[in-house]
Amino acid sequence: MRKSFALHTEPHVADIGGTELKFQPEVFGDDFMDSYAELRDAQKAKGVDIENLADADPADLRKTTRALRVFLARQMLPEAAEQFLRxxxxxxxxxxxxxxxxxxxxxxxxxxxxxxxxxxLRLPTRVIVELLEWVVELYGGGSAGARPTGSSNGSATRSPSRGTPGRGSSRSKA
Structure with a gap:
């Protein structure tokens, strides 16, 4: 039996309001995980709880956001990284x-x-978080703990349901 695996050769492109940021076609797993670990360490070192930003010190929050930008830039092509980190x-x-x-x-x-x-390159925080989720899905296969932002084009379609839907009420709606 023989199995072939394709490697991406074209950059991934994030189009943000007409600004294109080009990401490396492929990133080696150990390089990706090393840069992801550095991001997590920077977040922990500053004590910033991403789930509770209201209580974060603004200076620590700025450094955490910068660490996130650095992580993302490490996955980009050089020209995009320079623009993104400026x-x-x-x-x-x-x-x-x-x-x-x-x-x-x-x-x-x-x-x-x-x-x-x-x-x-001023961006809303939500866009940077969406970029993070997308990049983790692209290069980490979702294994680094971020959730995908939408349905994948490669996902299987939902199986058709058989029979008629039940008429009973759901316990979760009670």
Whole structure:
């Protein structure tokens, strides 16, 4: 018996409001799991409970979000990763300087009165979380604990039901 396995050769593309982020066609399992473990460690080290963000310290939350962006960027092609990780130190409407490293951006911003740091590619947190779930499904086969965000094109269709539906009430609705 012979079984052939296909390898993806074209990048995966996340289209976010017209901005395309290209992800590596394939990521080796150990590389993926190492970067995922670093993300989990960063989250735990900051004590940020993803289920209860209201109680999180804003500085810790920013570092956790940055760790999430770094994890996602490690799965991207270099050009997309650079765009996704870019930080801008802004004052009013003006960009003073761009960075890839959060610590460097914070150090620079601290020296500029009234400056703040923003992501170069600003995205709602929910989109970043959806990206995480998608990437875990793509490269980890869902094995890293994230749930898929929707039905897979490769899933089998539902089996047709036999007979007529029952007329009794469901206990779960009681």
């Amino acid at each position: 930080l801008e130190v802004v004052k009013g409407d003006r960009v003073l300087k761009s960075f890839q490293d959060l610590d460097e951006a914070e150090e620079f911003a601290a020296k500029q009165k009234g400056a703040r740091i923003v992501d170069g």
